[in-house]
Amino acid sequence: MTNLKKLNLPSAAKQSGVVLFITLVALVIMLIASVALIRSTDTNLLISGSLAFKRDVVNQAERSMPSIRTKFTSGVLSTSASKQVNSIVNDNYYATIQPSSALGIPNVLLNTTTFDVAMPNNNITYAGGGITIRYVIDRMCLATGEISPSNCTISKAGTDLGGGKKQILGKLSGEDGVVYRISLRATGPKNTEAFMQSTFTI
Numbered sequence: 001m002t003n004l005k006k007l008n009l010p011s012a013a014k015q016s017g018v019v020l021f022i023t024l025v026a027l028v029i030m031l032i033a034s035v036a037l038i039r040s041t042d043t044n045l046l047i048s049g050s051l052a053f054k055r056d057v058v059n060q061a062e063r064s065m066p067s068i069r070t071k072f073t074s075g076v077l078s079t080s081a082s083k084q085v086n087s088i089v090n091d092n093y094y095a096t097i098q099p100s101s102a103l104g105i106p107n108v109l110l111n112t113t114t115f116d117v118a119m120p121n122n123n124i125t126y127a128g129g130g131i132t133i134r135y136v137i138d139r140m141c142l143a144t145g146e147i148s149p150s151n152c153t154i155s156k157a158g159t160d161l162g163g164g165k166k167q168i169l170g171k172l173s174g175e176d177g178v179v180y181r182i183s184l185r186a187t188g189p190k191n192t193e194a195f196m197q198s199t200f201t202i
Contacts, residue, residue, distance in 0.1 A: 057194045060131045061186040064124050092119050094138040109185045131188045140179040153179040155201040177201040
């Protein structure tokens with residue numbers, strides 16, 4: 001008689017258990033990967049949205065610069081006498097250099113609450129985009145009154161007219177042109193903010 005050895009083969013039930021375990025592990029891995037992908041997509045969308053808001057805020061801030069400068073050409077600051085004194089409440093204007101942060105931002109712009117109390121009249125708003133622009137103009141002088149080279153930052157650079165003459169916004173280079181600084185704080189949706197500065201001579 002032939003001796004037959006009994007082989008210990010894994011039963012079908014045991015094999016089914018192993019396949020089920022491997023399937024569950026694979027599902028867990030896929031779930032974790034899906035969550036990571038969704039979070040990454042949400043973060044990218046959030047960053048893209050923030051950049052779009054930021055760009056819009058910067059655009060509106062740039063757009064407001066020319067309207068502020070019209071104060072000097074045809075507005076309340078168009079005369080020499082008006083530029084020699086502080087006109088804070090009505091015109092957001094200082095005849096002297098304002099204390100600034102390490103980044104060069106006038107301190108008065110850093111706190112919107114106190115700013116709105118001190119200068120409540122001239123905030124520029126773009127209601128459609130939900131953007132508010134607060135600004136300060138300061139003359140680069142150490143004291144109020146008439147300008148002088150010892151007290152003020154003077155610029156004589158201008159457009160070359162030929163014959164050794166230059167022009168600074170309508171003035172010949174032989175005349176002193178004091179430097180003015182416009183500082184803006186633009187606030188938009190989702191607390192998006194941008195600060196801008198521009199200097200000019202008149």
